[in-house]
Amino acid sequence: MKILITNDDGIDAPGLSVLYDIALGLTDAENIHTVAPAYEQSGVGHAITYMGPVKLEKHDAQHWALHGTPADCVIVGIFEETFQGSKPDLVLSGVNRGNNAGQNTFYSGTVGATLEAALQGINGIALSQFYGPKLDGHDTFSAARAHGLQTIQTILDRDLWLHNTTRIHYNVNFPPCLGTDVAGTQFTTQGFRPGAPFTTKHIDGELFIKGTPQQQRDTGVGTDIHANINNQIAITPCTTDLTDQTILQQLQRP
Numbered sequence: 001m002k003i004l005i006t007n008d009d010g011i012d013a014p015g016l017s018v019l020y021d022i023a024l025g026l027t028d029a030e031n032i033h034t035v036a037p038a039y040e041q042s043g044v045g046h047a048i049t050y051m052g053p054v055k056l057e058k059h060d061a062q063h064w065a066l067h068g069t070p071a072d073c074v075i076v077g078i079f080e081e082t083f084q085g086s087k088p089d090l091v092l093s094g095v096n097r098g099n100n101a102g103q104n105t106f107y108s109g110t111v112g113a114t115l116e117a118a119l120q121g122i123n124g125i126a127l128s129q130f131y132g133p134k135l136d137g138h139d140t141f142s143a144a145r146a147h148g149l150q151t152i153q154t155i156l157d158r159d160l161w162l163h164n165t166t167r168i169h170y171n172v173n174f175p176p177c178l179g180t181d182v183a184g185t186q187f188t189t190q191g192f193r194p195g196a197p198f199t200t201k202h203i204d205g206e207l208f209i210k211g212t213p214q215q216q217r218d219t220g221v222g223t224d225i226h227a228n229i230n231n232q233i234a235i236t237p238c239t240t241d242l243t244d245q246t247i248l249q250q251l252q253r254p
Contacts, residue, residue, distance in 0.1 A: 001027040004035065004088035004117075006073040008044065008096065008109025011036040011065040015095035018141045019127065022148040023092060026156075030062070033088070035077035037109075038065040046071050046112035056080070070113035078120055091117035092152070094127035094172075095144045099215065101130070101173045101224035101234060102191040111171055111238070118167035118240050125152055125170045130228045132176025132216065139178075143233070146179025151233055154185065166241040173236075175228045183231040190236055191219025191226065 003023050007016045016036055023032045038057065047069045054068040056076060064082070066073050070093060078087050093113035100108040114124030129144045139145065151172055161168050171190075175182060193214050201210045219225040224234035 001031060001090060002083050002086065002088045003027055003032045003090045003092060004074065004077040004082070005032060005092045006034070006036045006070050006077065006113050007094055008037065008041045008070045008113070010040045011038055011059075011063075013040075013097065015097055015129065015141060015144075018095045018144055018148070019092055021145070022095075022127075022152065025149040026090075026152065032062065033077065033082045034063045035066055035073040035082065036064075037070060037073060038067045041069050041109045043107050044069045044109040044112065045107050046115050047109075048072055048075065048116075070109040071116040074113050074116040074120070074124075078122070087120075088122060090156075091122055091124040092127065093124065094129075095141055095148065095174075096126070096128035097131075097140070098128065099130035099173050099176075099225075099228065100126065100128040100171060101228060101236075102193050102219055103197055105171055105190055105236075105238070107197075111169075114169040114171070115238070115240065118169040121167065123161050123169070125155055125172060127151075127172045127174070129174045130176040130215075132229075134177045134181070142179040143174040143177060143182050147174065147182055147185075147233060151185065151235065155235065160237070163239055163241075166239050168237050168239055171224070171236040171238050173224055173228050173234045175231045175233060177231045181231055182233060185233040185235060186222075186227040188224045188227050188234045188236050189222055190238075191223030193217050193219055193225070
């Protein structure tokens with residue numbers, strides 16, 4: 001299996017090393033190639049560098065840093081022949097520092113990478129580590145380290161990557177607890193936290209966009225956030241089709 005790994009926290013982020021170690025449980029080292037942003041790209045979603053050049057820096061035969069977005073990294077990883085002319089079989093993105101559950105999913109460069117993989121016809125799984133007080137003073141990525149490989153294998157074993165003709169990619173969020181305290185895995189829907197996730201703030205005469213403190217707010221049974229705050233791994237299947245089929249059917253009624 002040929003695996004392309006990337007992230008949105010940057011080529012030097014510790015979560016990328018965690019993901020590489022997880023990938024080693026799936027295939028040999030020579031089949032794992034990394035194309036990751038040269039610097040942090042959190043919150044860029046599915047943005048691509050469409051209007052200008054992107055600089056690609058080769059660290060070694062299997063590691064590249066790209067001055068671009070996570071989606072750029074996937075495109076470059078696919079088309080710049082990093083696998084000697086063949087495409088990867090799987091794109092893994094993460095492990096992100098912080099959760100990409102609820103509406104965070106829309107802003108996530110981590111998820112943006114797997115969305116691009118799906119649009120390119122390649123299987124993609126995004127992995128993120130929820131933060132919380134239970135991890136204070138401990139390994140931040142404890143749950144991802146302990147359960148990342150089995151979680152990916154669970155998705156691969158199910159082998160569900162199409163809904164009709166629409167491609168599926170997967171958004172995985174590990175709970176904010178130690179790996180030894182993980183209480184199981186749930187297949188979930190994307191939750192939604194009421195209220196605006198961002199606001200503006202003036203600091204020393206400059207304007208900043210700031211996140212609001214609602215990460216631990218429950219979003220109901222069956223959702224990704226509910227699973228995570230109850231020490232469970234959340235696996236959410238995401239589609240490349242943004243159409244709301246229920247509303248469409250109502251609109252089409254005479």
